[in-house]
Amino acid sequence: MHLSVSTILQTIMRPVIQVSGVRKTYGKTVAVDEVSFEVNEGEIFGLIGPNGAGKTTTMECIEGLRTPDQGTISVLGLDPFRHVYKLQDRIGVQLQQAQLQKRIKVWEALDLWALLYQKKAIDGEHLLEQLGLADKRGAWFMNLSGGQKQRLFIALALINDPEVVFLDELTTGLDPQSRRAIWDLVRGIRARGKTVFLTTHLMEEAERLCDRVAIIEHGRIIDIDRPERLVDRHCPERTVVLATDDPIAEDRFRAVPGVEAVILTDLRFTIRGRGDDLVTEVIRCLSENRIRVTDFRTILPNLEDVFLKLTGHSIRE
Amino acid sequence: MMRGLWKLTWIEIKIFLREPLGAFGTIGFPVLVLGRIAGRRLAPPPLAASSFILVSLPVLASVLIAVSAVLSLVTIISIYREGGILKRLRATPLRPQTILTAHVIVKLILTAATLALMVLAGKRYYPVDVHAPLFSFTLALLISTWSILSIGFLIASIVPTARFAQPIGAIILYPMIAVSGLFVRVDSLPPVLHAVARVLPLTYAVPLLQGIWNGDAWSTHVGDVAALAVLFAVCTALSARVFRWE
Numbered sequence: 001m002h003l004s005v006s007t008i009l010q011t012i013m014r015p016v017i018q019v020s021g022v023r024k025t026y027g028k029t030v031a032v033d034e035v036s037f038e039v040n041e042g043e044i045f046g047l048i049g050p051n052g053a054g055k056t057t058t059m060e061c062i063e064g065l066r067t068p069d070q071g072t073i074s075v076l077g078l079d080p081f082r083h084v085y086k087l088q089d090r091i092g093v094q095l096q097q098a099q100l101q102k103r104i105k106v107w108e109a110l111d112l113w114a115l116l117y118q119k120k121a122i123d124g125e126h127l128l129e130q131l132g133l134a135d136k137r138g139a140w141f142m143n144l145s146g147g148q149k150q151r152l153f154i155a156l157a158l159i160n161d162p163e164v165v166f167l168d169e170l171t172t173g174l175d176p177q178s179r180r181a182i183w184d185l186v187r188g189i190r191a192r193g194k195t196v197f198l199t200t201h202l203m204e205e206a207e208r209l210c211d212r213v214a215i216i217e218h219g220r221i222i223d224i225d226r227p228e229r230l231v232d233r234h235c236p237e238r239t240v241v242l243a244t245d246d247p248i249a250e251d252r253f254r255a256v257p258g259v260e261a262v263i264l265t266d267l268r269f270t271i272r273g274r275g276d277d278l279v280t281e282v283i284r285c286l287s288e289n290r291i292r293v294t295d296f297r298t299i300l301p302n303l304e305d306v307f308l309k310l311t312g313h314s315i316r317e
Numbered sequence: 318m319m320r321g322l323w324k325l326t327w328i329e330i331k332i333f334l335r336e337p338l339g340a341f342g343t344i345g346f347p348v349l350v351l352g353r354i355a356g357r358r359l360a361p362p363p364l365a366a367s368s369f370i371l372v373s374l375p376v377l378a379s380v381l382i383a384v385s386a387v388l389s390l391v392t393i394i395s396i397y398r399e400g401g402i403l404k405r406l407r408a409t410p411l412r413p414q415t416i417l418t419a420h421v422i423v424k425l426i427l428t429a430a431t432l433a434l435m436v437l438a439g440k441r442y443y444p445v446d447v448h449a450p451l452f453s454f455t456l457a458l459l460i461s462t463w464s465i466l467s468i469g470f471l472i473a474s475i476v477p478t479a480r481f482a483q484p485i486g487a488i489i490l491y492p493m494i495a496v497s498g499l500f501v502r503v504d505s506l507p508p509v510l511h512a513v514a515r516v517l518p519l520t521y522a523v524p525l526l527q528g529i530w531n532g533d534a535w536s537t538h539v540g541d542v543a544a545l546a547v548l549f550a551v552c553t554a555l556s557a558r559v560f561r562w563e
Binding site for chain 1: 408
């Protein structure tokens with residue numbers, strides 16, 4: 001009896017979104033090509049890549065707002081193109097660059113949205129409070145700040161207590177504080193057993209928020225996995241920087257398993273190596289040799305480095 | 318099916334009234350002009366007023382009300398499309414026809430309100446004894462507006478940006494008034510214009526409005542109403558095919 005980990009995971013996790021071989025072109029431009037992935041129930045799945053990589057097109061095909069030229073999509077067992085209304089009743093959508101009527105009031109928008117869905121809506125007032133919009137309930141849409149508009153759109157995406165929530169660049173243009181508040185909110189959605197599908201070009205957001213990410217560039221998916229596994233796979237390099245005046249240190253460091261380079265500048269060592277164990281091995285070496293250090297820090301690669309490695313350029317370019 | 322229609326209609330009415338020039342510009346201003354300038358400065362029409370003032374003027378005014386309602390619809394739809402509002406509404410279970418119907422209802426209410434105010438102002442400032450069947454006339458105007466609105470859908474479907482909506486709408490709609498039979502009898506138009514006039518809703522709206530104003534029975538205008546209904550169905554079906562949400 002040899003059950004592979006993936007077989008076990010597949011029996012536990014139910015895919016709620018299945019995308020297979022999707023291609024979409026606008027005229028001669030190929031927006032997405034051969035895009036395939038699955039999103040499991042209860043996870044936060046991120047589609048990450050630079051602007052223009054095909055994130056929004058992919059998301060809008062899944063939401064039923066666009067029809068792919070090729071490929072199949074299934075969301076909650078429904079075909080987004082043929083069962084678009086049935087689907088939209090069960091999902092929540094936040095679109096990039098959407099607007100509402102200039103002079104619609106915050107509470108009116110929530111009130112309207114609440115009525116549109118078959119299922120009983122959740123408490124709009126509570127939602128506004130959670131999103132820090134309670135004192136803006138009577139404000140016109142046009143008078144809201146960028147962050148407030150964004151939070152209202154998130155409220156509208158959640159009002160029908162959806163099974164899957166789609167968030168397109170949800171924290172773009174927000175200050176770090178609101179960004180963190182919204183991350184907590186998204187984690188809260190997952191905690192209630194919902195599935196979240198989001199796009200972002202912010203690597204920090206993907207790393208902190210997503211259970212799994214798919215990296216997309218030029219309309220193609222390059223790799224899919226948990227953020228930390230992507231980092232391990234593509235950027236196994238680890239760096240430890242420490243300060244010591246112990247004369248035996250340099251030789252000892254060179255003998256540590258996994259170490260590839262030791263550079264000494266002004267009593268400061270930069271130790272480079274590979275693998276998760278590097279940091280532990282360096283600490284063990286320090287303790288066994290009673291080497292006294294006055295500074296110690298680690299530099300670990302992140303998704304940003306993974307992206308750079310996979311595409312040859314930074315995500316911001 | 319039409320879930321959310323009344324809520325959306327009500328919200329759109331409120332939004333319209335919040336526009337700085339919305340209610341005043343479309344309803345108040347024409348009435349004010351009629352009252353202030355025409356009523357005070359011009360001498361009241363002589364008793365033997367020409368048939369133009371007695372019949373054609375009210376009909377022309379009504380047609381202008383209808384056309385401005387249609388222009389306003391074209392503009393709103395194109396602004397909503399350009400701003401991504403239509404797209405956002407579409408990403409809900411809200412049906413496209415519900416969104417359009419809500420706007421049509423708002424425009425019909427607006428048309429009826431403007432007409433009512435014009436009649437009141439007319440009665441106040443023009444001591445002309447008019448015994449027109451106002452209820453029937455309002456109904457005829459609403460039917461006409463409804464039908465012309467379908468041309469508005471078509472225009473709204475093809476205008477590229479909100480900036481072009483108003484001028485393109487005006488360029489298409491105002492010449493329709495010229496060939497509608499209000500000034501020149503449709504029969505006496507050159508053949509090409511005659512053929513064009515035959516497929517325009519205003520050509521049927523004008524005799525309907527004139528007839529009802531003069532006290533004709535509805536039964537004498539079944540043909541006009543039927544033609545308006547057919548044109549509405551055709552234009553709506555066409556615009557449903559070419560309508561763009563973004």
